[in-house]
Amino acid sequence: MLDLKNITAGYERGRPVVREVSLAVAPGEAVGLLGPSGCGKSTLARVAALLHRPDNGTVTLDGALVTEWRHRAPRAQRTTVGVVFQSPRLAADPRLRLREIVAEPLRATGRQIEVRERVDELADLVGLGGDLLNRRPHEVSDGQLQRACLARALVLRPRLLVCDEMTAMLDASTTAALVAAVERYRRETTASLLAVGHDRTLLERWCDRAAEWTELSG
Amino acid sequence: MTKAAATKAAATTVLSVRGLSVRFRMRGGRHIAAVTDVSFDLAAGECLALVGESGCGKSVLASALLGLLPGNAQTAGSAVLHGGGDPVDLLAADERTLARTVRGRRIGLVPQSPAAHLTPVRTVRAQLAETLRELTGTPRRELRAATEAAAERAAFPLGHLDRYPHELSGGLAQRAATALALVGDAPLLLADEPTTGLDRDLVDRTADELRRTADDGRALLMITHDLAAAERIADRVAVMYAGRVVELADATSYFGGSGPRHPYAQGLLEALPERAFTPVPGMPPELGDLPDGCAFAPRCERATGQCGTRPPFDGRVACHHLEEPGRA
Numbered sequence: 285m286l287d288l289k290n291i292t293a294g295y296e297r298g299r300p301v302v303r304e305v306s307l308a309v310a311p312g313e314a315v316g317l318l319g320p321s322g323c324g325k326s327t328l329a330r331v332a333a334l335l336h337r338p339d340n341g342t343v344t345l346d347g348a349l350v351t352e353w354r355h356r357a358p359r360a361q362r363t364t365v366g367v368v369f370q371s372p373r374l375a376a377d378p379r380l381r382l383r384e385i386v387a388e389p390l391r392a393t394g395r396q397i398e399v400r401e402r403v404d405e406l407a408d409l410v411g412l413g414g415d416l417l418n419r420r421p422h423e424v425s426d427g428q429l430q431r432a433c434l435a436r437a438l439v440l441r442p443r444l445l446v447c448d449e450m451t452a453m454l455d456a457s458t459t460a461a462l463v464a465a466v467e468r469y470r471r472e473t474t475a476s477l478l479a480v481g482h483d484r485t486l487l488e489r490w491c492d493r494a495a496e497w498t499e500l501s502g
Numbered sequence: 503m504t505k506a507a508a509t510k511a512a513a514t515t516v517l518s519v520r521g522l523s524v525r526f527r528m529r530g531g532r533h534i535a536a537v538t539d540v541s542f543d544l545a546a547g548e549c550l551a552l553v554g555e556s557g558c559g560k561s562v563l564a565s566a567l568l569g570l571l572p573g574n575a576q577t578a579g580s581a582v583l584h585g586g587g588d589p590v591d592l593l594a595a596d597e598r599t600l601a602r603t604v605r606g607r608r609i610g611l612v613p614q615s616p617a618a619h620l621t622p623v624r625t626v627r628a629q630l631a632e633t634l635r636e637l638t639g640t641p642r643r644e645l646r647a648a649t650e651a652a653a654e655r656a657a658f659p660l661g662h663l664d665r666y667p668h669e670l671s672g673g674l675a676q677r678a679a680t681a682l683a684l685v686g687d688a689p690l691l692l693a694d695e696p697t698t699g700l701d702r703d704l705v706d707r708t709a710d711e712l713r714r715t716a717d718d719g720r721a722l723l724m725i726t727h728d729l730a731a732a733e734r735i736a737d738r739v740a741v742m743y744a745g746r747v748v749e750l751a752d753a754t755s756y757f758g759g760s761g762p763r764h765p766y767a768q769g770l771l772e773a774l775p776e777r778a779f780t781p782v783p784g785m786p787p788e789l790g791d792l793p794d795g796c797a798f799a800p801r802c803e804r805a806t807g808q809c810g811t812r813p814p815f816d817g818r819v820a821c822h823h824l825e826e827p828g829r830a
Binding site (some may be wrong): 320322426457458461482483488490 | 503554555556557669672698699700701702703728729769770771773774775776779780781782784785788
């Protein structure tokens with residue numbers, strides 16, 4: 285599904301934060317990526333989510349070589365991947381209602397017609413009940429906002445979900461609820477998962493295998 | 503600290519909270535009941551962990567103890583601070599008293615996000631020195647030595663004293679913030695989510711450092727949603743739900759032994775990935791629209807008609823159905 289080969293990436297010329305890292309995720313597989321803060325695992329997650337162009341190495345997504353990143357990536361490739369970040373506050377437009385946040389990828393790809401049905405479906409999946417969908421980010425808790433961000437990541441039915449520390453700020457119960465929602469989606473769609481984090485207990489419980497950051501460079 | 507001294511210290515109550523409630527007045531005459539009728543005692547040398555889902559009122563409780571609530575808040579009850587001087591009711595004291603004698607001097611705050619708590623344009627040394635001068639009146643010629651001693655108390659490496667906050671890792675920023683909190687030698691330390699966003703090693707180290715400050719004879723109130731950190735260092739655990747403490751238990755019996763007794767406390771613990779990894783069903787209620795009876799009843803599988811009246815808190819747990827009901 286996803287094949288990262290010898291990826292070197294960074295933000296300044298000559299100072300890569302990721303060096304020669306390789307990682308593969310098979311179709312339907314859930315892979316955890318474990319590493320301490322600051323090791324570069326989030327940068328690799330951004331490369332995998334087509335949000336950051338690596339300096340070197342190849343990314344193969346669903347059998348096709350990735351040649352463009354961010355807004356230049358072809359839509360078909362871009363919508364193959366869904367991504368959830370650590371901090372929902374930084375990842376959600378504070379002016380939009382949760383309903384609009386979840387629906388945004390549908391609007392952006394001209395699939396407005398699906399909005400109502402799809403948003404309700406996802407609200408049910410991630411457990412956003414009541415009038416929560418009509419609120420703006422400042423009116424909900426971190427956990428509730430992260431549920432909306434997960435729904436947004438799933439709204440285009442991605443075949444690969446990248447979760448970068450999705451639950452690091454959340455309490456145990458919300459963590460378990462979000463992981464359960466991801467797993468329900470994966471059961472229904474056989475999508476793959478790349479979950480990045482530092483919590484070994486969590487990733488070993490959640491994923492088929494947990495890869496150690498230090499073992500990936502070659 | 504010797505064992506005899508520890509026993510003596512443990513007998514001294516530092517903070518005594520009785521019937522503490524906080525309401526926020528909202529537009530249209532609505533009220534948000536953020537904290538309701540919370541009571542607990544905290545002794546010197548003891549660590550109490552206040553745990554619960556986000557939005558349960560934990561941080562509002564901390565703000566109330568520091569007198570940092572916004573203007574639309576109304577409080578009831580009392581929170582008497584005994585340590586470090588004459589007893590003072592933190593809810594009744596005026597701003598002048600709190601600012602000049604309480605914050606920093608009798609209550610040290612270990613903040614949630616140390617990187618945001620430190621002044622970005624000044625070095626750690628400058629901030630420590632200023633705090634020392636303000637809180638302890640250390641004369642200028644002794645300031646350098648005192649600053650280094652203060653840094654060492656929180657295991658902050660002296661070689662990093664001349665750095666700015668953005669040059670510190672998360673762990674070092676946490677230690678700098680802890681060093682600042684310890685300067686006033688306050689008998690009560692309040693740690694508000696001190697481990698959020700840190701990785702496991704750093705969580706353990708931060709928690710251990712906080713534990714050490716308690717072992718030195720301080721009272722430590724740790725507000726957290728990180729049950730692993732609570733398990734590591736707490737003597738007692740208070741579980742908060744919808745603004746109320748629903749269970750107050752010894753940490754050893756809560757995490758091991760007999761386990762929690764309140765269904766919510768059980769659910770919270772069972773949500774951990776090393777346990778059942780199943781969430782508590784549903785979501786916490788809106789604090790502006792709480793039911794009359796037990797606030798947990800809508801999510802509780804043991805709920806019956808009896809839960810329409812609020813279960814009283816007997817000092818340990820508040821629930822009508824402590825034993826599993828016989829299923830008919």
